[in-house]
Each structure stands twice: as structure tokens, then as C-alpha cells.
Amino acid sequence: MILKRMTLTNFRQFAGVQNITFGQNDSNVTVLYGENGRGKTSLFRAVMFGLFGERKLSQDGAVSEKEINLVSLHALHQDDKPVTTTVEIELMHGNCDFIITRKLIGMRQGDKILEELSECKLIRKDQKGNSKVIDDPDDILLNIQGILDSRVKEYFLFDGEKIEQLTRADVEQRKVIAKGIRNLLNVDALEKAIDITGKLRRNLNKELESTATGDLAKLIRSLNENRDRQDEISKSLESSEEEIDNGALEIRRLDKELQQYNEIKHFIESRKQAEKDKADKEEELMGLLAEMRTITGTTSFLLVEDVIDTVAKDIDRRIKKGEIPPEMRADFVESLLVEGKCICGRPIKQGSHEYNEISQWKTKVSGPSTSNHILELHTTLTGLCARCKDFGFKFETYAQKYALAKHDFERSTDRISDLQEKIGTSERKDAVHFEVLREKSIAHLAEIKAKKIRLDEELAFLKEEEQRITIEKQAKEREVGFINELTQRSKLVEDTHNALHSIFNRFAEEIKVKIGESASSFFQNFLDEQGKRNLSRIVVNSDYSLQVIDRWENPFLANISAGQRQIMSISFIAALAMAAAGGNILEMPFFMDTPFGRLSDSHRKNLIAKLPELCSQWILLATDTEFRITEASLLKDSGKWGRFYQLKSEPDGSTKIKERDIEEYRTILKERK
Amino acid sequence: MAEINKEILTQLSKYPAEIQELAKEALRAADSMPSQGAIEHLSNVVRKIVKDKGAKS
Numbered sequence: 001m002i003l004k005r006m007t008l009t010n011f012r013q014f015a016g017v018q019n020i021t022f023g024q025n026d027s028n029v030t031v032l033y034g035e036n037g038r039g040k041t042s043l044f045r046a047v048m049f050g051l052f053g054e055r056k057l058s059q060d061g062a063v064s065e066k067e068i069n070l071v072s073l074h075a076l077h078q079d080d081k082p083v084t085t086t087v088e089i090e091l092m093h094g095n096c097d098f099i100i101t102r103k104l105i106g107m108r109q110g111d112k113i114l115e116e117l118s119e120c121k122l123i124r125k126d127q128k129g130n131s132k133v134i135d136d137p138d139d140i141l142l143n144i145q146g147i148l149d150s151r152v153k154e155y156f157l158f159d160g161e162k163i164e165q166l167t168r169a170d171v172e173q174r175k176v177i178a179k180g181i182r183n184l185l186n187v188d189a190l191e192k193a194i195d196i197t198g199k200l201r202r203n204l205n206k207e208l209e210s211t212a213t214g215d216l217a218k219l220i221r222s223l224n225e226n227r228d229r230q231d232e233i234s235k236s237l238e239s240s241e242e243e244i245d246n247g248a249l250e251i252r253r254l255d256k257e258l259q260q261y262n263e264i265k266h267f268i269e270s271r272k273q274a275e276k277d278k279a280d281k282e283e284e285l286m287g288l289l290a291e292m293r294t295i296t297g298t299t300s301f302l303l304v305e306d307v308i309d310t311v312a313k314d315i316d317r318r319i320k321k322g323e324i325p326p327e328m329r330a331d332f333v334e335s336l337l338v339e340g341k342c343i344c345g346r347p348i349k350q351g352s353h354e355y356n357e358i359s360q361w362k363t364k365v366s367g368p369s370t371s372n373h374i375l376e377l378h379t380t381l382t383g384l385c386a387r388c389k390d391f392g393f394k395f396e397t398y399a400q401k402y403a404l405a406k407h408d409f410e411r412s413t414d415r416i417s418d419l420q421e422k423i424g425t426s427e428r429k430d431a432v433h434f435e436v437l438r439e440k441s442i443a444h445l446a447e448i449k450a451k452k453i454r455l456d457e458e459l460a461f462l463k464e465e466e467q468r469i470t471i472e473k474q475a476k477e478r479e480v481g482f483i484n485e486l487t488q489r490s491k492l493v494e495d496t497h498n499a500l501h502s503i504f505n506r507f508a509e510e511i512k513v514k515i516g517e518s519a520s521s522f523f524q525n526f527l528d529e530q531g532k533r534n535l536s537r538i539v540v541n542s543d544y545s546l547q548v549i550d551r552w553e554n555p556f557l558a559n560i561s562a563g564q565r566q567i568m569s570i571s572f573i574a575a576l577a578m579a580a581a582g583g584n585i586l587e588m589p590f591f592m593d594t595p596f597g598r599l600s601d602s603h604r605k606n607l608i609a610k611l612p613e614l615c616s617q618w619i620l621l622a623t624d625t626e627f628r629i630t631e632a633s634l635l636k637d638s639g640k641w642g643r644f645y646q647l648k649s650e651p652d653g654s655t656k657i658k659e660r661d662i663e664e665y666r667t668i669l670k671e672r673k
Numbered sequence: 674m675a676e677i678n679k680e681i682l683t684q685l686s687k688y689p690a691e692i693q694e695l696a697k698e699a700l701r702a703a704d705s706m707p708s709q710g711a712i713e714h715l716s717n718v719v720r721k722i723v724k725d726k727g728a729k730s
Contacts, residue, residue, distance in 0.1 A: 187681070188703075189678075189700050189703045189704045190681060190700065190703075192703035192704075192708075192711075193696070193700045193702070193703040195703075195708070196699055196702065196703055196708060196711045196712055196715060197695075197696075197699050197715070199708070199712050200712050200715050200716060200719070203712070203716070204719075485723055485724075485727070488723045488726075489719045489720065489723050492691055492692070492695060492719055492722060492723060493695070493715075493719055495688075495689075495692050496692045496695040496696050496699065499685065499688050499692050499696055500696055500699065503681060503684045503685065506684065507680075
């Protein structure tokens with residue numbers, strides 16, 4: 001899909017009729033530049049509204065759709081008449097052109113603003129110039145879904161919130177990744193079939209329970225109870241996750257309330273930072289622990305490090321002395337005895353003193369295979385000694401890092417409690433009230449998190465038990481000859497359910513590997529030289545968390561920089577979007593809000609040079625603080641910069657979209673300090 | 674979508690015939706019926722598959 005043009009009429013900040021033509025083909029980058037609050041995200045919202053009729057973005061969080069107004073308030077306040085808001089998008093897909101138009105009427109009613117959709121129309125024009133007008137909303141949606149599946153639409157926009165979600169190794173991250181992969185799988189019927197066969201299996205097992213007797217009946221009952229409990233836990237886990245999300249939202253809300261109080265504002269800001277530092281350190285500690293576990297898991301030979309060292313040194317000494325390999329080998333001594341002749345020519349008679357001496361000597365010298373084994377052992381032991389030293393060094397480094405992180409973690413904890421004390425004793429009673437609520441919310445959140453851990457553990461245990469009971473049940477059925485039509489039906493449903501399940505899991509695994517490989521390729525493209533040397537690839541773990549693997553094949557996520565994390569997120573999102581598009585390049589526009597926030601110069605340079613080659617369109621929603629002359633020059637040099645728009649504030653508070661000549665960037669943008 | 678369904682059928686072909694038959698029917702029912710109706714329908718399909726298998730042997 002290629003976006004060609006978008007026309008807005010009285011849409012949010014954009015009063016009157018305003019146009020954007022998007023860069024395409026060789027000049028596929030469009031920059032929409034403006035300070036915060038000028039409506040950059042509103043432009044993305046307009047695209048989503050135009051294509052799918054949706055007014056809410058994932059970043060709106062808990063805000064309800066009704067609270068989001070699309071009509072221009074400026075136009076509405078100019079006179080009391082209803083205002084028509086229109087979004088018209090022209091796009092190209094396959095060999096057809098499409099123009100989609102959505103209109104709504106906004107009006108004031110007291111202090112409320114009411115909005116009502118009034119028109120929706122899609123014009124499809126084929127290569128021969130034949131046009132077809134579609135005005136049924138369902139048909140329009142079906143056509144648009146054919147161009148871009150609505151479930152992958154959120155990978156259109158890459159904003160600060162997505163970076164945050166993806167870079168933190170927590171439940172939220174896994175949820176976003178799992179959701180992305182699930183959306184990509186696009187196997188609704190398969191998922192529903194798994195659910196249906198699961199329910200049918202339960203019905204049949206209940207029937208079986210009532211017909212079986214003795215131990216078999218007990219086993220079937222245990223199995224049914226086990227599965228019922230698993231269902232209960234899965235539901236509880238879903239609600240726990242929801243509660244955790246809500247709890248975090250509530251804490252953020254209370255923080256906002258508390259920030260209104262100037263006298264404690266500073267403390268609240270400091271606490272927020274300290275809590276973030278604490279969370280970062282906690283994550284780092286977990287990462288370091290995991291890495292130390294990985295190392296220690298393969299280092300059991302360290303227990304005999306002293307013995308290895310002694311033996312290696314002893315063999316080494318003997319090699320240096322020439323004892324290994326021995327100068328005289330057993331086969332040579334044997335040949336002297338068989339031939340009965342010494343190397344000096346003297347005869348060696350059997351039973352003579354010389355013969356007996358040489359025979360004794362033969363028992364002392366080793367054969368060629370023994371020497372070879374000793375030399376092999378020596379090589380192995382020398383290697384092990386080097387590994388001992390290497391592991392020792394690595395472990396010491398990790399232990400030092402762990403101690404430092406632990407120290408910082410404890411310092412943050414102390415700082416938080418110190419700040420909490422200061423905030424809690426504020427003279428503002430209402431602030432104290434919010435503070436009490438906040439403390440309660442934090443305690444509640446901790447309780448839910450602990451409950452969730454318990455439920456996860458119980459679920460894992462039940463799954464193991466389910467396997468054990470199933471095997472025992474099958475053995476018992478064979479033993480007592482309990483085979484009738486009902487057991488056959490139950491077994492068929494069970495096997496079919498498992499078959500569908502394993503197909504689903506296989507698809508999910510394949511997608512995970514594919515996304516990991518694709519994300520790694522983006523990652524290597526965007527990283528700076530040092531990053532490329534040290535970091536090998538991105539993997540999607542079986543629990544849907546992301547991990548970065550270093551060049552020594554160790555997990556390294558906890559240690560990468562904020563910029564590298566952003567690069568990792570961009571790479572992952574790009575991989576998801578590419579997989580969604582099913583092509584070798586991202587066949588849909590890639591919107592990026594504040595794209596360069598935490599990136600170093602070389603990362604910015606790589607992104608600007610390489611991303612336009614990897615996607616069909618790159619639309620940058622950039623602020624004045626991050627898109628400066630340096631970035632613009634790089635973009636211009638890439639030859640890919642097609643269109644440049646400036647979002648300018650008008651005296652009445654509305655925003656004007658002004659197209660600028662690219663060459664004007666030097667006068668419009670700021671120098672980087 | 675068609676490609677995914679084709680891939681599912683390819684994967685299913687590795688399973689015994691009666692599992693393939695029931696799985697295909699489950700996928701069809703999942704695509705066209707509400708859950709409860711699909712369970713009842715599948716229940717009848719299972720009965721028929723087992724009966725036919727019994728008759729053959």
C-alpha cells in the first residue's frame with residue numbers, strides 16, 4: 001500500500017481544508033515537522049480514521065472513544081452551526097487506485113460536543129480507468145481489510161510508548177509481542193477449532209467419568225478436575241493481568257494528581273525518577289542473574305579446577321623433559337626381543353641377563369596409543385585451564401556488575417522511602433490523601449503480582465500433572481479393557497484437539513523464528529560499528545520476551561544502552577510490519593513519532609541511510625528538538641527525502657500544514673548543540 | 674488466508690484419516706457456526722466417524 005495524498009477538512013487542530021501529498025518511489029520519505037502539540041499524532045489519527053473509521057489509537061489507553069473529538073473546535077467555536085469534518089485519503093494498492101472519504105458532523109450541545117458519522121465512500125479505480133463506488137460500510141471495511149489487515153494497523157505507528165513497551169523485559173513487553181505474533185498468525189478459525197474441540201473433550205470426559213468404575217473413574221475425575229482448574233487459573237491470570245494494568249494506570253493517575261502540588265512537586269518528580277532507576281536496576285539484576293546462571297550451568301568442571309591444573313602442569317613438565325612421548329616405544333623394544341639382536345649388533349639370547357633387562361624395560365615404556373591419549377588429554381586439559389581462567393574472569397566481571405547494580409538498587413529503595421516520607425508529611429491534606437491512596441495502590445499491585453506468580457506456578461504444575469494422569473489413564477484403560485464407543489469418541493476428540501494445538505504451536509514457533517531473523521537483519525543494519533562487533537542477533541524467546549544475544553552467544557539485553565534498545569525496538573517493529581505485509585520490504589507506510597529520541601549520531605545516521613531502502617514509505621513525525629540540521633542534511637544526502645511539511649501554529653490556536661521546499665530546511669530547522 | 678488454510682491442511686495430512694476428518698470439520702464449523710452449535714455439530718460428526726470405523730473393522 002502506498003499513501004498518495006490526504007485532505008483534511010476541519011479535523012482537530014486543522015481548521016479549513018488542508019492537504020498533504022506523501023513522498024513515493026525513490027523519494028519515499030515525508031517529514032511532518034512541528035513542535036509538541038501542533039498535531040503530528042492527529043495526522044496519524046486522521047489516517048486511522050480515514051482507513052478504518054477508528055478514532056482511538058492504542059496510545060490513548062483507557063480514554064473512551066466518546067472523549068476523543070475529531071471535529072475542529074476552532075471551526076465549531078466560530079459560529080454555533082454544525083461543522084462537517086472530512087478525511088479523504090488517496091492510496092494505491094496492487095494495480096488499483098483508491099479514494100476513501102469519511103465525514104462526520106460535529107455540533108455543540110451545551111458544554112458537550114456531539115459527533116455523528118455522516119458519510120463513508122470508497123472509490124476503486126482499476127488500471128483501465130474503470131471506477132466503482134462502494135458506500136456500504138461493511139463492504140468498505142472488507143476492501144480496506146484486503147489492503148491492510150486492521151489487526152496489524154498499529155505497526156504503522158512507532159512511537160515513544162511502543163519503545164518503552166518493547167524495551168522493558170516485563171509482562172507488558174511479552175503481551176505486546178504475543179499480541180503482535182498472534183495477529184500475524186491470522187489463524188482465527190484454528191484458534192476457535194482448538195477451543196471447540198477442547199470443550200467437546202470436556203463434555204465427553206464428564207460422560208466417561210460417570211460410566212467408568214474404580215481406579216479408572218478416579219483417574220478420569222482427576223483429569224477433569226485438573227483441566228477445570230487449569231481453565232479457572234487461565235481466567236484468573238487474565239483478570240490478574242488486567243488488574244496489574246489498571247493498578248499501574250491508577251498509580252500514574254495519582255502521580256498526575258500529586259504533581260499539581262507545587263510544594264511537593266520536586267519530591268514527586270525525584271521519586272518518579274528513583275522508581276524508574278529502581279525498576280531499571282531490578283531488570284539489570286535479573287538479567288545479570290540469568291547470565292550468571294547460564295555461565296554456571298556449563299561450568300561444573302570448575303569444581304575440579306585444581307586437579308585439572310595439576311595434571312596439565314605435570315604432563316606439560318613431562319613433555320618438556322621429553323618423557324612424553326617416550327623416546328623408546330614398546331613396539332621398538334619388542335622388535336629387539338623378537339629379532340634377538342641389539343641395535344649395536346650384539347645378539348640377545350633368551351634368558352640372558354640382557355634379555356631379562358630389556359623385557360623389564362618393555363613393561364615400563366608405553367605403546368603409541370597411550371602416548372597419543374596422553375597428548376590428547378594434555379590438549380583437552382590445557383583448553384580447560386584456559387576456559388577456567390576465562391570463566392573465572394567472566395564470572396568475576398558479572399559478580400562485580402551485580403554488586404554495583406545491587407548497591408544502586410538499594411540506594412534507590414532508600415531514596416524512595418526517604419522521598420515518600422517527605423511527600424507523606426506534606427502540609428497539604430489533599431496531597432496526603434492522594435499519597436495514602438498511592439501507597440495502597442502500590443501494595444495492592446504487589447499483592448496481585450505475587451498472586452499471579454503463584455497462579456503461574458500452579459498452572460505449570462497442573463500441566464505436568466495432566467500429562468502424567470493422561471498416561472496413567474490410558475494404561476489403566478488398556479489394563480481393564482475399558483474400550484467402548486465412548487472411550488473411542490473421547491480419544492478421537494482428544495487426539496484431534498492435540499493435533500490442532502501442535503499445528504498452532506508450530507506456526508507460532510515458525511513466526512517467532514522468522515521475526516527473530518528479520519529483526520536481527522534490521523538490527524545489524526542500524527547498529528553502529530561497535531554494536532555490530534559485540535551484538536549478534538535478536539531472538540524471540542518461547543515466553544514471547546525479547547533477548548539480544550552477544551557475539552559469545554550470551555544473553556545481553558540487560559547491558560545494552562538506551563540507544564541500542566531503541567534500535568532493537570525499531571528492528572522488532574519493522575520485522576513485525578514486514579511479516580504482516582508478507583514481503584521483502586515493508587509494503588506499508590511506516591510512521592515514526594519522535595524517531596531519534598535516544599539515538600546516538602551513528603545510530604541516527606544508519607537509520608536515516610537505511611530505513612528508506614527497507615520500507616515503501618517512511619513518514620517522520622518529528623519535533624524541533626530531535627530533527628535538526630544534522631539529521632535533515634543526512635536525509636537530504638540520502639536522496640530519499642520527498643516531501644517536507646511544517647506544522648505551524650496560527651494566531652487563533654489552530655494549526656496550518658505548510659509545505660516547504662526541502663532546501664528550506666537550513667532556515668527552518670535548528671542547529672544541533 | 675487461503676495460504677494459511679492450505680498450510681494447516683498440509684500439516685494435518687501427517688495425522689490419521691479420522692483425525693484429519695474431524696479437524697477439517699472443526700475448522701469448517703469454527704468458521705461458520707457459533708460455538709455451541711459447532712460443539713453439537715462436532716459431537717455428531719465424532720459419533721459418525723467412530724461408528725463408521727467400527728463398521729469397517
